[in-house]
Amino acid sequence: MNKLSTPARAQILGMMCEGMAIRAISRMTGASKNTIVKLLADAGTACMAYQDEHLRNLKSQRVQVDEIWAFVGSKEVNTSPDKKAEGWGDCWTWTAIDADTKLIPCWLVGPRNAPAARYFLRDLAGRLLNRVQLTSDGFRAYRTAVELAFGKDVDYAMLVKIYGSPDGDGRYSPAKCIGCDQHAITGKPDPKHVSTAYAERQNLSMRMNMRRFTRLTNAFSKKVENHAHAISIYFMHYNFVRIHQTLRVTPAMAAGVTDKLWSLEDMVRVVDEWEIAQRRSDEAAVA
16 A cells, blocks of 8 residues: 655644645645545544653643633534534533643543543543642533542632623624632642633644634534544644744653654654554454
């Protein structure tokens, strides 16, 4: 079977991470749409597996969590029950960010509800080596989820924003934030570091660098699996390849996860190693 070269695969992954749509990548590179979608699925699975294994025992001090909205196929209000069973409708991405190293230790694609909050926070707690100060927004499901995941071994605060009336007719303009209330929930969180600013800035980066998150276009994801794959590739690039403008190193280097600057070819190497492991596993199963 013909296979794209490492530079060609690296170029396509780089275009994905810079927000280009699949059809645009096909036009720019000459690779077929099916080839690009296949690489998206393989790279997304490989990047997820690699980060799940290596983003462990993190020495974070301050962590912020947040959720970002998107949709698959159609918005929830316009989605039929049959399509909802296929994964269409509103789709939330839960993210955690280390406020010091800017590393994204974990994320979750799913609904915005209590079970998802519990799963996400348990995953986050299992990756941390020491007690942290944790900040979330005012979503009520966080209270129980944090207690179940961390117990009393966390300094946790909620930052509840107070919004006024939206500007203009309110159709596209967000409501204006007129204040914030801090609520210490568990432990003794330092009021100076009760913030979700880095998490919210990361949400903006996701909208800017993943075409699937762009509002008011037809670039939204058509399959929830491909949506999750694109997010996995984006975070691999963000954590290991892209130099943070303030830190002057990648978040993975700042967090001590790796001691070198990765390239897009290194991402392709991870995909190749995953493919080899999958092939050996399939051969062993047949034998």
